[in-house]
Amino acid sequence: MRKKIVAGNWKMNLDLNQGEKLLKELLEKKINQEVTTVIAPPYIHLSSFRELISNSTIKLAAQNCHQQENGAYTGEISIGMLKSVGVEYVIVGHSERREYFLEDSLALSFKVTNLINQGMNPIYCCGETLSQRKDGDHFSVIKKQIEQGLFQLNEMELSQCIIAYEPVWAIGTGETATPEQAQEIHHHIRKTIANQYGEIIANLIPILYGGSVKPNNAKELFSCSDIDGGLIGGAALNASSFSDIINSF
C-alpha cells in the first residue's frame, strides 16, 4: 500500500512565535496516525521545531534547498544543513520557485538527485498554468516536468520521491481542481512513470494533490484512486483546518 501523506507548506508566513503557537496547537489535535504528517515552515524555524515535534509523529520539511553541498552561494541553504536540523523532506520545484526565482529543470533535477543521495525525500512539484490548460497542453507540460526533474534517477532512487501535482491556477486562488480533473492528471503522472520504470515502481510513488485543498473538499479528492494525499498552503496555517484535512482520510 502506498503511503498517505499530508504536507503543509507555510511559505513565507508566521514569525517564530506565531509559528511555535501554530505548531503547539497542531500537536494538541488528534490526527490520523495512518497519515504521514509533514510541515514545511520557513527555514529559520526548523531547529526549534525539531525539539517541539520530538515526541510526535510529525515530520519536518524544508520549502527549498540549494543543490550544491557548500560554497560561495550567499543566502542559500544546503541539503546537509537541512539534514543536520532533522529535516527529512524537501519541496522541490514549487511553482512559486519556478516562476519568481526562475528555477529551471536542470537545477531542479540536481536538487532531486542530491537529496536522494543524502537520504532525503524530495516532494517534487509539477503543474500547468491556466493558459497551458486552456490550450490543451496540460498533459504534455506535466509529462515534460516529470521527465526533466526525475528521469535521471534509477528505480531505487525514484522510489524515495514524492510527487505533488499542483495546477498553478488552483494555488492560493480558492479554485480547486475537481476530483475528476485531479485524478485524470494523477493517473497520467503514474502512467508516465510506468512507461519508463514499470508498473511496480509507478504504483509505489505517492502523488499528492495541491491547490486550494480545504476541509470541505479534501475527502472527495483523497478518495480518488491515484491521489495519495495533499500539499496544503493556506489551510495549513490553521491547526483546525490542517488537522481536519489530515483526518479526511
Ligand code: PEP
Ligand atoms: C501550495 O502552495 O502548495 C498550495 C497548494 O497552496 P494553497 O493550498 O493555498 O492553494
